Amino acid sequence: MNYTQLAEEAIKAKAKAHPPYSHFHVGAALLTYDDKVYLGANIENSSYSLTICAERTAIFNAYLEGERKFKAIAIASDAPDFCPPCGACRQVISDLCGNVDVVMVNQKKETKILKLSELLPFAFGDKDLM
Ligand code: THU
Numbered sequence: 758m759n760y761t762q763l764a765e766e767a768i769k770a771k772a773k774a775h776p777p778y779s780h781f782h783v784g785a786a787l788l789t790y791d792d793k794v795y796l797g798a799n800i801e802n803s804s805y806s807l808t809i810c811a812e813r814t815a816i817f818n819a820y821l822e823g824e825r826k827f828k829a830i831a832i833a834s835d836a837p838d839f840c841p842p843c844g845a846c847r848q849v850i851s852d853l854c855g856n857v858d859v860v861m862v863n864q865k866k867e868t869k870i871l872k873l874s875e876l877l878p879f880a881f882g883d884k885d886l887m
Contacts, residue, residue: 758792760829760870764862766794767831770811774798778805783840785811786831787819787854795819812846816853829858831868839869847877 758766763786771784778801785797797815801808812830819827830850834840839861842850850857850873859876861869874880 758788758794760831760858760860760868763788763794763829763831764833764860764866764868766796767811767833767860767862768866770796770798770815771833771835772798774811775800777801778803778808782835783811784833785815787812787815787827788829788831789819789824790826790828793824795822795824810843810846812842813849816849820853827854827857829860830854831860831862833862835864837864839863839867842876847873848881851877851880852882 766786767784770786771782774782776782776799783799787795795815795818797811797818799811832840832842841861856872856874859871859873
């Protein structure tokens with residue numbers, strides 16, 4: 758699967774979002790090295806801070822299926838600009854997916870690709886635990 762196709766998967770996942778408070782739909786598609794794709798979407802809660810982002814639902818879905826090695830994660834929203842992962846998701850991507858390609862998708866279906874290490878330099882990780 759190429760990154761244009763992965764971007765399409767993230768756009769499809771966006772339709773599954775549940776954002777009754779922000780009305781901001783986000784979809785994510787996580788690609789494994791053997792070409793499997795795990796989808797995620799944001800799911801909000803009336804206790805706002807309990808909301809979970811699209812990226813994390815995709816990652817947790819993949820982990821539940823036993824996946825551990827990832828190549829890329831695509832993120833799509835309805836905003837005109839590229840949707841970057843929030844700070845919390847950057848940490849989770851770093852810890853659970855490693856230095857993957859982050860494929861951000863804008864309204865025109867254009868993509869901007871950055872390595873996770875560019876989005877989260879000098880990341881905290883298991884190496885830092887005593
Ligand atoms: N959101 C995501 O799903 N991913 C991000 O990386 C940015 C933010 C969601 C959380 C919340 O449901 C909505 O977008 C507005 O912040």
